[in-house]
Amino acid sequence: MISFEFPIAERIRLLLRLEDLFQRLAHFMERGTPTDHHAALLSLFEISEIGARSDVKGELLQELDRQKHALDALRDNPAIAEDALDAVLADIEAAMSGLFDSTSRVGQHLRENEWLSTIRQRSGIPGGVCEFDLPSYHFWLHRPDAMRRADVDRWYAPLKPARAAADVLLQLLRDNGKTYPLVARGGNFQQMSGGRIVHMIRIVIDELYGVVPELSANKYAINVRFVQPGTGNERPRPVGKDIEFTLTYCKL
Numbered sequence: 001m002i003s004f005e006f007p008i009a010e011r012i013r014l015l016l017r018l019e020d021l022f023q024r025l026a027h028f029m030e031r032g033t034p035t036d037h038h039a040a041l042l043s044l045f046e047i048s049e050i051g052a053r054s055d056v057k058g059e060l061l062q063e064l065d066r067q068k069h070a071l072d073a074l075r076d077n078p079a080i081a082e083d084a085l086d087a088v089l090a091d092i093e094a095a096m097s098g099l100f101d102s103t104s105r106v107g108q109h110l111r112e113n114e115w116l117s118t119i120r121q122r123s124g125i126p127g128g129v130c131e132f133d134l135p136s137y138h139f140w141l142h143r144p145d146a147m148r149r150a151d152v153d154r155w156y157a158p159l160k161p162a163r164a165a166a167d168v169l170l171q172l173l174r175d176n177g178k179t180y181p182l183v184a185r186g187g188n189f190q191q192m193s194g195g196r197i198v199h200m201i202r203i204v205i206d207e208l209y210g211v212v213p214e215l216s217a218n219k220y221a222i223n224v225r226f227v228q229p230g231t232g233n234e235r236p237r238p239v240g241k242d243i244e245f246t247l248t249y250c251k252l
Helices: 010-031 034-053 056-072 082-103 114-123 136-142 145-175
Strands: 002-007 179-182 188-192 200-205 212-217 222-226 243-250
Touching: 002 010, 002 212, 010 034, 010 056, 010 145, 010 200, 034 114, 034 145, 056 082, 056 145, 056 188, 136 145, 145 179, 145 243, 179 188, 179 200, 179 222, 200 212, 222 243
Parallel strands: none
Antiparallel strands: 002 200, 179 243, 188 222, 200 243, 212 222
């Protein structure tokens, strides 16, 4: 099975992008070759760029505080397990505390590092980080793996509160989803929203179908169209057969 997640709200789009970048960063940090650590730095730069364009810290704190108050209101509800509720609230409190302790915008320390800023600017040029362009970076890439890893860990450390906050919110979002088994007749499916509040839609299909979903949604209706992805010079083609899939409505 393969899962596709479509953010409906802009805040969820931000969370999913952060999650993708942090997962990529962790992958390349664990490996440890010069090429891997170069890729890790590129992920750090992308996270920093997101932090420069929007108030990521403020967005995360606002949403965490909203979730905290919503969950606090569930206390004494007989349908809610107190232990599970306390664990989630503890995760939220820890994430908020980490963000409060950070004194600057997300990625600000990377943008203020002159050496890293030079690498970031050159990395936007095709082949711009060759050894003759950045000899000091070439020297750094040839340092022992453990030394490079320590540097990357140090640059990553101030970003950990943002990652923890994003992870908590996305876990809440995914756990608070309602899933329905459906069939797209002739590759198309439409459903009226009926006033339902949705922040993200997850579609899961069998990989054997060899199709991908295209989704459009607003407050009135949700439309899903399955297409065969194009390869090479081919364009995506509509699917004329029925497709079984599951659709999950997620909200915070």
